[in-house]
Amino acid sequence: MQIAPADFDPLFAALADHTRRDIVRRAISAEEGVLELANHYPMSFAAVQKHVAVLERAGLITKQRIGRRRVVRTNLEALLVARRLLDQYEELWRARIDRMNELIAESDGAIDTVETKGSKR
Amino acid sequence: MQIAPADFDPLFAALADHTRRDIVRRAISAEEGVLELANHYPMSFAAVQKHVAVLERAGLITKQRIGRRRVVRTNLEALLVARRLLDQYEELWRARIDRMNELIAESDGAIDTVETKGSKR
């Protein structure tokens, strides 16, 4: 089914707005239509509707028709996609630290090679 | 020292650009100055410098003077701040699932209460 082709730009852009993050948060546990969502914020219904559209394009929420309303639900998958990228960065970071530790271990036999004076490249 | 007052807007906005994410990735393991970074991308030095400035304002990178260059380093803390928010969302999601399971368990004794007809407010 391919939830999202991992297009990070719209994903993070969608998360870069306080109102949209709050919609995501609400849509995790609540089952509100767009109008009900809009009542929580100090802006017009249309503005909120546009925010919802942005979130939907980013794959962060889905809408399901229920009666007259379109109930907004957060898509966990998209959140995980974003988190996974950050995890990868963290992993890279750890790897770098490990590499540095190895280097330090290697040069343990020749201690004051780097000591007290660092000629920079 | 208060690395970042958890201002998510600039944080996610900074991550919502392919070039900037790539700079973050590079700056995790490399130790490049702004000019060296710029050479990796098909845009002007000034454009890259602006991207670096955006990342710095978001707290995602720091610069350290080394010789003539300003070496760009990724700030793990900021990445973790972003990840933590996503983790919280995921946690909320799990909590909702748990709650739903509880409800299902509760109504196990009185099965067809909700069955075949849902009066929707």
Next chain:
DNA sequence: CATTGATACAACCATATGGTTGTATCAACC
């Protein structure tokens, strides 16, 4: 100390974004 390598910043442009109001669609319900 004058030069130069590396960076920062200002001014400008095109397009994107976040908000508004107004209108159109469209399924529920009487």
Next chain:
DNA sequence: GGTTGATACAACCATATGGTTGTATCAATG
């Protein structure tokens, strides 16, 4: 089937963003 509740969408505006070129700063280095 006409009315209405809920949503979508168009047009518009102000500001932000991502790019450009050009100029200024500023510390290393000869």
